[in-house]
Amino acid sequence: MNKQQLLDQLLCRxxxxLxxxxxxxxxxxxxxxxxQSKPENQYDTLALESAYLAHGQAVRAADLQRQVVILKHxxxxxxxxxxxxxxxxLVQLRDALSGILQWLWLLPVAGGIDLRFDDMGITTITPEAPLGQKLLGNYIDDEIRLSLGSNKKCFHIVAVY
Structure with a gap:
């Protein structure tokens, strides 16, 4: 697997x-x-709503710019x-219960994005995610136990690349 190609794909996304x-x-x-957005009376809030939306979108754009810079470096x-x-x-996990294999890419930002490489699905995850926290510092064949409320999961590390 070529991490640089994956990184280029992620940056493009x-x-x-952005x-x-x-x-x-x-x-x-x-x-x-x-x-036309000027309020006609005290209950006309179109301009205010648009300003809030612009602010929220600007915050999102700034976060995306930050993620791009971090990933480029x-x-x-x-x-x-x-x-x-x-x-x-890049970490391959096997669900201990179902046996399903999955690839995760542990990155400092941009968690939750699905990528493709040679017909393989790879999901990005950050160290802030519960599973990301559990993965750090572990090795192939280690067991990862994760409890999210009443939901309990167990994974085995199959590969680290």
């Missing part, structure tokens, strides 16, 4: 989302200051079969 978000910021800002670790799970590692 984030930059596309572009869309910037367009939404501009549209919401234009709506907030447009002459990320040093991808070279992991081997005897490596511990670190930020930047």
């Amino acid at each position: 984030l930059q596309g989302e 572009s869309t978000t910037q367009d939404a910021v501009n549209q919401a800002h234009d709506n907030a200051v447009h002459e 990320l040093k991808l670790p070279a992991c081997s079969a005897d490596s511990a799970v670190v930020v930047g590692a």
Whole structure:
């Protein structure tokens, strides 16, 4: 698996989302200051709502920009079969109950994004996620137990790349 190609794919997705978000910021800002948005009475809140929307979209755009910068400067670790799970590692897990295999990519930002590589699905996860916290520092064949409320899961680390 080529982590650099995966990173390029992820950056492309984030930059596309950033572009869309910037367009939404501009549209919401234009709506907030447009002459037709002037309140006609005290209950007319269209301009105020548009301003709140523009602010929220601007915060999202700033967060996306931060994620892009972090990922552009990320040093991808070279992991081997005897490596511990670190930020930047690709980890294959087997669900102990169902036997289902899944690939996770532990990154400092941009969790929850599904990527594809050679017909394999890979999901990004951050160290702040409960499973991400549990993975850090573990090795192949280690068992990861996760409790989310009454839901209990058990995974085995199959590969670290």
